Amino acid sequence: YADSVELAFSVEDAVRIHDANKVIVFQSMENAYPLAEDITLLETFYVGGLRMLGLVHFDSNQFADSSTDEPLHGGLSDLGKELVREANRLGMIVDASHASDDALRDMMAVSSTPVILSHSGPDGVFEHARNVPDDLLIQLAESGGVVHVNAFGGYLEALQPSPERTAALDALN
Numbered sequence: 381y382a383d384s385v386e387l388a389f390s391v392e393d394a395v396r397i398h399d400a401n402k403v404i405v406f407q408s409m410e411n412a413y414p415l416a417e418d419i420t421l422l423e424t425f426y427v428g429g430l431r432m433l434g435l436v437h438f439d440s441n442q443f444a445d446s447s448t449d450e451p452l453h454g455g456l457s458d459l460g461k462e463l464v465r466e467a468n469r470l471g472m473i474v475d476a477s478h479a480s481d482d483a484l485r486d487m488m489a490v491s492s493t494p495v496i497l498s499h500s501g502p503d504g505v506f507e508h509a510r511n512v513p514d515d516l517l518i519q520l521a522e523s524g525g526v527v528h529v530n531a532f533g534g535y536l537e538a539l540q541p542s543p544e545r546t547a548a549l550d551a552l553n
Contacts, residue, residue: 387429408432408475408498412463413441419463426470432498433467434475435460436483444487445480447509455482461490468492476500481516494524501529 385403388394397404407429413436415421422433435456436444443460445451456464464487467474474491476484477500487495497520503511512520517527541549 389429389431406431408434408473410434410475410478411437411441412443413437415443415463417442417459419459419466422463422466422472423470426472430472432473432475432496433463434477434498435463435479435487437478440480444483446478446483447480448478451480451482453483455480455486456490461486464490465492478510481513484512484516484520488519488523488525494526495520496525497527500527502527 383402385405386393386397386400387405387407388397394404394406409425409430409432412422412433422430435441436446438446438448440446440449440452442457443463444456445453453460460483464474468491474487474493474495475498476487476495477497479487484495484497497512501508501511502517503513505511512527520527
């Protein structure tokens with residue numbers, strides 16, 4: 381779809397792509413686990429176009445505690461703090477969606493740039509482990525960060541799984 385979509389590496393690219401009436405694509409990594417314990421690999425991904433980094437996903441990892449798993453570090457590990465600083469050095473956006481509340485607090489404290497929540501929701505609207513309480517949303521806003529509210533069912537309301545979804549998941553087991 382090169383005629384309608386283009387990868388952006390910079391703000392200038394995004395402006396040019398927008399002016400060409402194309403969809404702007406910024407690459408992101410959701411879960412830094414593949415970096416193992418070598419944060420220098422982040423620069424390789426950056427050269428390839430990565431511009432946003434989510435440190436954690438469903439399971440806590442070597443960098444951060446997940447909102448949906450048992451904590452390992454009480455927020456960010458020391459290596460996670462180094463990774464945030466490396467992302468800042470490279471000019472990448474730090475994404476705290478899926479991170480525990482303590483990891484989000486640590487990211488805001490360590491990051492030299494605003495942190496985002498690319499796909500989270502307000503806990504006050506619907507209580508879910510991945511959603512964020514109001515006090516943290518206020519701190520995020522005060523630090524210059526933003527939340528892109530996730531409207532996907534299950535994060536803003538309780539949904540009952542369809543029989544088709546249940547059968548598909550059962551087939552995987």
